[in-house]
Structure formats: structure tokens, C-alpha cells
Amino acid sequence: MTLNEIVKLLEGEVLIPDTDLEIEVPCAFASDMISDILMCTKEPTLLLTGLTNNQVIRLSDMIDVIAIIFVRGKQPLDDIVEMARERGLPLICTKMTLYRCSGILYNAGLRSCKI
């Protein structure tokens, strides 16, 4: 599944101009807890979360995060968006809940990230 398909399914808003939406996304992980997310050390993954602080962006220095979907209408501050832009990390916002996003993507065939 491409990031573009994911943005359409989740009615998402792309926060960084000129983001490459044709990148392939093989799997996803969803959590609001940093240490849960750090269990994803086995393969690059899409991340769905309600956390919008700087530590969420910093996670991508540690593990391979393909893109971050901020759920429940959460909007990161400008400096957080800038941190992601420096790292080439796509950011997407959606008004949908974490549960709804996960269900939609799972039904569309996006599998769970190996942990």
C-alpha cells in the first residue's frame, strides 16, 4: 500500500509540502506509548499515534519509521513539524480515532509490524 492510499483512506492532511506519497508502506504499528513503539526494531513501519511531542519525532532516530499519522485531530507544533522535515519524515493528520484508523487500514490489507 502506498502512503497516498493511506492518506485517502484516513481522509488525512499532509503536513509537510512536497512529501513523496508514492513510498510503499508494508506494515503499521499503533500506540500512544513511546516504549511500546520502541518494540518495533525488526522492520520499517508506519506509526499511528496520538502523541505529538518532540520525543515521537526523535523515535525515528532510533527505529525505522516510514511516516507518522497523528490521530484524533491532534496537531503537532511548528517546531515538531520542522524536526520531521529535517529528517525527511512524512507527517499526516487525521480526525479519525486510533481504533478507527487501525481498523480501516487493517481491512484494506495493511498488516501489523513484526515485533
Next chain:
Amino acid sequence: MNEFWHIEPRFEAAVKGYFAQPPQAEVELEFPVPEKDFNTAGNGASETKNLLKRLGVDSDTLRRIAVAAYEAEINVAAHSKGGIMKCLIYDDLIHIRFQDEGPGIADIDQAMIPGYSTADELVREMGFGAGLGLPNIKKNSDALHILSSANNPTTVELLIFF
């Protein structure tokens, strides 16, 4: 003081040999980890990963080092009065040592149980406090050594072979 050791069986001899007579490190890095400073927490892990990447360490090992170091760095920022992260880098391994200024871990075995957390509200708001910090460090390290007790400083050190 209470002590906890976890050593991956295949590295037992190498780990014991290392601690019996630690050699001179090729590179040493040191990072302060201030109390509750979540703007800078994680800098040490990021910079260490970047340096090791330039030195040619493979990506799987890099990820394990980064996650273990990051979790331990966050632990120092979240749970202690601040401390120091020190990395000793060799040809074939990295030794990372975290030394804080207390207040210590009363029961290390309990702290190792996935899901157990003593994180306060501020720490939880940041998305920490899942109770997976020490288990994640153990999972990603070839050796983990913890020395602590209530009202004392804590030392957490880990070895990861390249």
C-alpha cells in the same frame, strides 16, 4: 546494594573477560542527562548511533544500540535527579554506562516486569511510563548490569557486540 545481571549465554565468556579486565576504549563519549529535561533526553542515544553508523556498524545492531541507549537515557531523565551517560567504543563492542544521582530502585526484579512503572504524571503525559524501559533494554542488549537500592544512586550498564 542490589544487583541484577543478564548475559546472553553465547556472550558469557566475552562479557566476563571484558569486565575482568576492561581494555582501553578506542573512542569515549559522555553526555549529561538532566532531570526531567525531555527536550534534550535522547541526544546521547542519537549521537552515539550516528557515530557508530559512520564507523560502519550494521543497521540491525545500530537499532538495538539506539533503542537500549534511548530507553536508559529516558529512565535517567524520568526517574532520577539527573546523571551521566558514558559510551566506551571498541572494535567489536560498545559499553554504555549510566550513572545517576539517585533516588535508586527499591526492587530491581519488580522493575524488570513488563508493564510495571513508577512514572509520574508529567512523564506519562510525554508518552513514557509504559513499564517497558528496562525490559526493552534487556531485550536489545547482549549484557545488562544494574546496581541500585532505595535512596542510593543507580548504575545501569550494557554491552552490545557488533
